[in-house]
Amino acid sequence: MSEGIIQADQPQTLEGDGKDLFSKFDDIINLRENLLASGQEDPFNLVMEKVLSPTRAVCNGRETILLGTYNYMGMTFDPDVIEAGKQALADFGSGTTGSRVLNGTYQGHKECEDALREFYGMDHAMVFSTGYQANLGIISTIAGKGDYIILDIDSHASIWDGCAMGQAEVVPFKHNDIEAMEKRLKRVPEGAGKLVILEGVYSMLGDVAPLKEMVAVAKKYGAMVLVDEAHSMGFIGENGRGVVEDAGVIDDVDFIIGTFSKSVGTVGGFCVSNHPKFEIMRLVCRPYVFTASLPPSVVATAATSIRKLMSGSEKRAHLWENSRTLHKGLRDLGFKLGTEEPQSAIIAVIMPDLEKGAAMWEALIKGGLYVNLARPPATPANMTLLRCSLCAEHSEEEVGKILDIFETAGKEIGII
């Protein structure tokens, strides 16, 4: 599931009742107005006036510790990354003004794809303008009418949209349920194309998929496997290749989808694969063809960052340390968490309801801490969550301060 905040990840059918096409949004408008009428600071309209570091910013006038970004590896202010971006901006200009297949492929795009191939040890890499477009493009292009997509019900919005765009038969199964997945694979009509879509880390609760078992089951039924590793790249696995690496199944998956907007620290998306015919995607994948390519400075920062992440084992170790400390600390304070053990850099604190969740969010932001407020329908089981995502650059002292702020706010709101 995704950070869509007030939208479900699955496309919803909205019904308008009159001539105003906006009337279908009335429920959302009302919900939002009621929340803000109580004097609540708007959780979905935060402005960072200044960004001081990967972990600090001035938000709504207050210096704030950032615990709700996807800057897991803290690469956004890395001096080498910044320098590479500046150099590319000077040498290649501010933008490409074109599609990858026309005038939009520069040296930097090729170098970025080289870095990805090396990072994952795969034959092919294709860079998209965003992670959303990578899922949208690859899924909709490879799974068309008559093919079957078997996917986890908690999949990200970009996956659902890719499924809808390709017009394949879409068959969801209960979150992380191996048996439910196998039952559905077994029932796919003989001869139909099959694509299984999984995520390494699910971003709402920060839980990890049982990829070892699931990939084996998918292969048993002759399905191709696509794994979205957006929230694990750079951090999980010995070389930061994701949950597929950690689970020992990287050679069995057909496609890995990822993003530059999390650990890599810029924007963009990609797909890596060993499929021998993969390069044809560049000509047939509409979200790749019909959009402008990433600016030279962005691909230069991405390539530099990806290469540095290859040797980021110390940072990975510190991030795990942070994740364990925060998880244990919050649990000891009496908060209810999304996972029994820390499984990723995301720790979800479960709120009793939306009202308390919004109040808690406000108490935290006033105390100098930013986290993500996530609420139904974007969350599994209609939960209201305060999602904390850690950074390798959070110091031990900062994690201690974060716990202090949580304790004060939790007592004030009456949750602990």
Added chain:
Amino acid sequence: MDRAEVDAKIRELAEPFNKKGIEIKEDTTFQNDLEFDSLTVMDFVAEIEDEFDIIISMNQQAEIETYGQLVDAVHKLQAAA
């Protein structure tokens, strides 16, 4: 299995999800009358799929609004399975 048998079985499966005990007729809708949210739909569909050993894809679900339409669809799918 004929339509009446499929109907009886689905009625039985729907029972635990019909929290308000609303009377289910052919034209009863899942979204408005029974107030099924997306999670309930997923669990309910999974039970039907397992019972009849069929797949009801999201694409097929999108065409089903009423109870009668569901029984028709399942009747057809299980006959083909």
